[in-house]
Amino acid sequence: MTRILDPTLRSPAAEAAVARAPRKASLDGATIGLLANGKSNGMALLDRIVERLRERHRIGDVVRVAKTNASAPVTDGDAEMLAVRCAAVITAIGD
Amino acid sequence: MPTAQPPAPRDGVEVADPWAAIEACYAKGWTDGLPVVPPTELLVDAMLAAGPWKPHDVLLHEPVRDRAVTAEKAAINAVMAGCLPAYFPVVGAALQAIGDSSFMLHGPATSTGGAALMVVVNGPIRERLGLNAKTNLFGPGSRANATIGRSLRLVLLNCLDCRPGILDKSTQGWAGKYSLCFAEDEASSPWEPLHVSRGFAAGQSTVTVFAAESGHNVLSHGTADPEQLLTCFADAMAGLGSLSPGRTVIVFAPEHAGHLRRAGWTRPRTQQWLYDHAWRSLADLKRGGKVEPAFYASPALVDWLFMDAPAGRPAMLPGPGEAGRVLDGDETVRVHRGLGPEDILLTVGGGDAGGHSAFFPSWSRGRSVSFVTKEIPA
Numbered sequence: 064m065t066r067i068l069d070p071t072l073r074s075p076a077a078e079a080a081v082a083r084a085p086r087k088a089s090l091d092g093a094t095i096g097l098l099a100n101g102k103s104n105g106m107a108l109l110d111r112i113v114e115r116l117r118e119r120h121r122i123g124d125v126v127r128v129a130k131t132n133a134s135a136p137v138t139d140g141d142a143e144m145l146a147v148r149c150a151a152v153i154t155a156i157g158d
Numbered sequence: 159m160p161t162a163q164p165p166a167p168r169d170g171v172e173v174a175d176p177w178a179a180i181e182a183c184y185a186k187g188w189t190d191g192l193p194v195v196p197p198t199e200l201l202v203d204a205m206l207a208a209g210p211w212k213p214h215d216v217l218l219h220e221p222v223r224d225r226a227v228t229a230e231k232a233a234i235n236a237v238m239a240g241c242l243p244a245y246f247p248v249v250g251a252a253l254q255a256i257g258d259s260s261f262m263l264h265g266p267a268t269s270t271g272g273a274a275l276m277v278v279v280n281g282p283i284r285e286r287l288g289l290n291a292k293t294n295l296f297g298p299g300s301r302a303n304a305t306i307g308r309s310l311r312l313v314l315l316n317c318l319d320c321r322p323g324i325l326d327k328s329t330q331g332w333a334g335k336y337s338l339c340f341a342e343d344e345a346s347s348p349w350e351p352l353h354v355s356r357g358f359a360a361g362q363s364t365v366t367v368f369a370a371e372s373g374h375n376v377l378s379h380g381t382a383d384p385e386q387l388l389t390c391f392a393d394a395m396a397g398l399g400s401l402s403p404g405r406t407v408i409v410f411a412p413e414h415a416g417h418l419r420r421a422g423w424t425r426p427r428t429q430q431w432l433y434d435h436a437w438r439s440l441a442d443l444k445r446g447g448k449v450e451p452a453f454y455a456s457p458a459l460v461d462w463l464f465m466d467a468p469a470g471r472p473a474m475l476p477g478p479g480e481a482g483r484v485l486d487g488d489e490t491v492r493v494h495r496g497l498g499p500e501d502i503l504l505t506v507g508g509g510d511a512g513g514h515s516a517f518f519p520s521w522s523r524g525r526s527v528s529f530v531t532k533e534i535p536a
Contacts, residue, residue, distance in 0.1 A: 067179050067196045069169035070188050070234040070316040072225060103452040134265030134527070136221040158270070 087151055090120040096149035098137060101130035104157035112153060168199070168230070183238065187321070190311055190336060194238035205233035208243035209250050210535045217250050218257035220318055222264040227253060227317045232309070235316055239308035240301065244287060248302075248365060249309045251534040252277045252339075255367040256310065260528040266369030266521050267320045272328030273369040273521030275310045276407065277339040278505055280353035281363030283534055284341040291341035293509035296334070296373065296516070307337030332372040340507055346412035347506040348419035355425060356531045363534040368407050368503065369527045370518040371400060376408075379513040382417045388428065392435035394517045395495045398446040401438055403462040404520030405501040405529065408432070411508035411515045429499035437466070440491035441484045451478040458525065467491040495519075503529050 087093065095113065099105030106129055116122050126148055128141045133156070145152050171186075173179040179196030183189050195201070206213055211229035218227040229250065236249045256263050256275060266273035279289050290300035298304065314320040322328065328335070344351040353364040374397075378390045395406055410418070418428060440463060443449050453459040454475045464471040468490055476483065496502060508514065520526035 064172045064174060065176065065179055065196065065198055066170050066172055067182065067198055068202055068234045069171070070197060070231060070238060070312065072227070072231065072317050073319075103450070132262065132265075133269075134222070134262035136264075 090116065090122050090151065092121065092123045093150035094124045094126060094148055095122050096126045096128065096145040096152035098141075098145065098152055098154040099127070099129040100154070100156045101133040101135075102156055102158040105129065105133075105155055106157070108155050108157035109153060112155070170199075188238065188312075188316055190308065190315060192336070194312075195240050197234045197237040201237045202230070202233050204243050205237050205241065205246050206230060209233075209246040211250060218253040218263075218313070218317075220257065220263055220267075221259075223318070225318050227257075227313055231317055232313060235312040236305075236309040239312050240305040241309055242287075242301070242305075245302055245306050245309075247535050248277075248279060248283065248287070248306050251532045252306065252310055252365045252367060253313060255365050255530040255532040258528075258530040258532075261367065261369070261530050262527050263318075266527060267314050267318060268325050268327060269522065270327050270329040271371065271521040272331040272335065273371060274332060274334030274338040275307070275314075276334070276368040276370040276518065277307055277310070278352060278366040278368075279306075279339065279341045279363070279534075280344065280351050280358075280366070281534070282361065283363035284344075289339075289341035291343035291507045295340040295343075295507045296338065303339050303341075304337050307339030310339075311335060311337065334370065334372060338370065340409075342505050343412060343415075343507045346415050346510075348415050348423065349425040349504070352503070352505045353531055356529075358531065358533065363536075364531050365534060366503075366505075366529055366531040368405070368518070368529055369521045370407060371521050373409075373516040373518045376515045376517055377513060378414065378515075382420070384418055384421045384423050384428075385431070387414060387417055388431055389435065391515070391517060392432055395432065395436035395519075396438050398438060398442065398448055400519040401443070401448065401493070401495055402520065402523050402526070403459065403495075403497055404522060404524065404526040405496055405503065406432075406436075406520070407503045407505065407518040409508070409516045409518070410504065410506045411512060412506065412510050413513050414515050415506045425504055426499065428504060429502045432502050433494060433496060433499040436495040437492040439489050440467075440493055441488035443493055444482050444484045444488060447482060449481050451481040454478070454481060462497065463493055464491065465497070466494060497525075 097109040173182045183194050213230035215229045216226045287302045289302045320326040
């Protein structure tokens, strides 16, 4: 037998290290964050999703953040602001 | 006396023989479509030993998805790509280069643009490793060129999940995405080596990386006059299909480089001439539908469109519905490729025979990424 090594970062240990956040039981009154990736139509897509959400849930305020560059990570300041203000955040790419 | 913890076993799979190992790599989705060398512990350890890094040193951190590629993972992928251990310092330096924050790897690794990771090698290591700077330097035939470039692609596929249709959304991609690594033909260059022009010593070895769209052959056999010759390059650079505020790589064939050398053209003069002549009118851009409504919402793109306008930036910008309408004066507004001469990287490579050079545009319709040069550790 020959042992060959895994070239990926997808080991069970690595995947277990990132836990999913708990799901919200309800969106009633929840502040929703929108994080667009900075492409031309990202926020347009997210705004449509908010329209659909309003049809089904009594969501509260909407906080919008658009990255200035789709290739760059969201800034620490924006990430912190979204984490503090929002009950849930939706992110999307829209080109 | 304390006893050291035995090292945790490295993730892997048991296979019956090397042929089964090749198929196991396919079955697990670990290849680029070509067979790989099975990464046994013995081969991976030999690869790691050829570089200055410890197994858990991070060579590349991709911040958008927070992925850290260690030297050990890089070595596994380098073995799979077919690298000799001696190539590993080049692979590691190239990973560090594409991980530089100014390279913004997430875009060229994932975008519909379908960029290849170009690696240009300079310095004494080129000859030690047999890196090809001459005939067919972008094509097949050199183990070092083929496998060093392939290592980067395997790292993107395996460590960053840049798999076609998953995170790699290239509309078409191109063959350079398998591998695009070559050496500069320093001896044929009219100028100092590329890495010296970028602040390194001639005796250092370096990689310079760029996120490249597919290369365009610039063919010229009929002139030795620099301005006639460079007219062909400027024309290719000004093609509407790839015109953008992004950067440019030109790889001059030795024959073309010789014309510039004999005429005494310096690197800065050549860059300036190309920048000055690689432009289209704003009217042309509009006729080609290249001025999108969203451009006017981007101060950087507005600056680009009007940086060489005789009347400067207009006081009133068109509304979204008017973005593409040709206005009085648009014929006289020159929109250049890039933001200045320094956006044009000049290097030299190819066979001694033939008037075939190459123009590689940057990968996006925006500003895209920078050139990054890193030293290859001794």
